[in-house]
Amino acid sequence: MLQNNPFADGFLTTTMDAITNWARSNALWPMPMGLSCCAIEMMAMAGPKYDVARFGSEVFRMSPRQSDLMIVAGTVTYKMAHVVKKIWDQMPEPKWCIAMGACSSSGGMFRSYPVVQGIDQFIPVDVYVPGCPPRPDAVLHALMDIQEKIKHQRHSFRDALLSEEGLAKLEQQREREQEKLVLQK
């Protein structure tokens, strides 16, 4: 691409979506939702040996307002579920979620009355990591999966600029065009 570049060196043509996705995927700031033993592995992932900084996620934010990836690491009880949901709601869009370990994915070995059998009953999960607890490399892999997911996202730049009302208008317009097409047929 650079060889045919009409602007000489130092220029690169791309789409706004691609560059938005690139920026987002390489600076995913995690919100550590460490609830039990999985949190230790999550810290190991952030430590020097596994070094999540290589993927741009070294900044563990203790404030949900500044983070865009929630790692739910550990057993979620019914009482804690409300707290997890509240923190999730406080995170700004766009946001992603990793269910780390068997407990947060499915309740794990705690098939009993106080434990929620999977956090996907109340928040949308992007990647599930199996293991009890999963190794730090497995969580790194989950992070890379999310990066991959972000890189394939369409209209991310447009969605970031438009408000919800604008998006709704776009949706209506698209529906109208669809109807026209159907009528033409």
Added chain:
Amino acid sequence: MTDIIQALQARFSHAIRETTEFRGETTLLVDAAAIVDICRVLKEEYGFNYCVDICGADRFTEEERFEVIYNLTNLEKRLRIRLKVRIGEENPVVPSVTSVWRAANWHERETYDMYGIRFEGHPDLRRMYMPEDFEYYPLRKDFPLIGVPGSIPLPEFDKKAPLKEAGQRYNRGEQI
């Protein structure tokens, strides 16, 4: 240890129903009405100054279904004693020993939370672990292990997950 038991038996002959010793552990089965007096004597005269634990048990029998177990320790002489109180199902009430050991407060709250045994004279008998509006007592034998469906509310799944209807799970596990 034996002299303490003998002294207690002489003093509370009507209240102590049974004394057992098993592998060096002494257990007294005591009437519920006398538990506070016995505990106070044990603490003030025999130095059982540490209330290690108070817990409950569901024996699931016709009579005297519930049991409250007190584990006490004399830290100075390194002695341990266990007291047991049995109560019926219809009216599970035991006098509180918070006036003897203040540490009994949370132990009794936990026992109340798990078995529904009420402690008379407890300053603040609320649930310890379960939500306050929970209606059941989870460690009773007739409580299902997986819980009662819908008894504890979950936060609502309001955001539509990609490609799925709101609230629908990705993995098709059983919802409780």
